[in-house]
Amino acid sequence: MNLYNLGYRLFRMPWELGPRKELVELVTSGRLPAGRAIDLGCGTGANSVFLAEHGFDVTGVDFAPAALVKARAKAAEAGVSVDFRRDDLTALTGDHGVFDLLVDYGTLDDLSPARRDLYVRNVLPLTRTGTRFLLWCFEWAPRRFDRWVSFLPIAPGEVAERFGAHFTIELLGTSGAPQPRRLVAGTAAYLLTRVS
Template sequence: MANLVGTALMNLLYRSPFNPKSTDNPDDALVDLVEGPDALPRRRALDLGCGHGRHSIYLARQGWDVTGIDIVGHAVATARAKAAEAGVSPRLIAGDVTELTQLGVTGGHSLIVDAGCFHGLPSRIRQRYVTAVTGAASPGATLLMLGLARHPVIKGVTADELRQRFRGWELVRAVSVAGDEMLRYGDGSPLLRRAFEKGWFDPWRYQLRRA
């Protein structure tokens, strides 16, 4: 099961002023994948680190079969309430994203969304995440990841690390995300807002494809 110390740390970070308060707006890149000119077929999606459910709810509204997972229990409870209010029923689970099999999450997911989960994992369990995600992904699946390259507390994530860790995946795209775009997805303390405006955290969006 999830390490108790790690779970406690994630709960503290979730309430930290350095953690953006999520809005209900889906990321632009996800909207493009789902509604754009080259939209993906509506199949099964996995939302890792789903938080308050903005992406799980959005995908469910678009007709996807969605499972959202977050280790922070009160965030999942909020996501469930928001989903009910929106009239959709994504499967929302409080649990460890590195233990998908134990949570009953099997393969066949053609879209996997990670908007700030992997970049907060300690190094010692990152390969477990890769193994779990690869097992849950269908051939040709898309992994859309948003992560910070710099942060005062968490490790962050870079394109070089993804290339090294995600064997059997292709890094299709790595794009720097401007601060004004990040601020549309979440807000927080004045210090955090200034950090995003100045680009201090160096946010990036990565798109990977499973071979």
């Protein structure tokens, strides 16, 4: 957490890319109508601000205070209201309520397997039947190097294993066949829909 906070305070992080492509396409096409949304691991708030600009009632959650300072400034500059909260997605505090849309760009895949279990337990109560969940992640079969640096991407099939009992799962797209010689070997985006 301290490294993230320091990074947000001193630098522009590599994932600060503005509102993400899949989210923009789903909202502007009407597939995701305005409603109550939560941005899980919102960082500096680009996705949160985009959603608020498109009529969503948005909560943004992150554990890095420096990210939230930037996010609040971004929302103020855009003239939108977003409820930014500091919290830990593996141990949520307070009553956040339920949402029509959950968005996660690169938070779940940043957690250890045990903390991913906690994440799922904490995120499920934020949903109800019909809730949509846009999940973007690094995804490939973990390599020896990944284990050595203690970074485990989402393994193929892991999204279905973790969420399949509660959601229907649509693969929106991938970066293509994994490229094992690249540092980032692959990515995937999913749209999940909560079932009863």
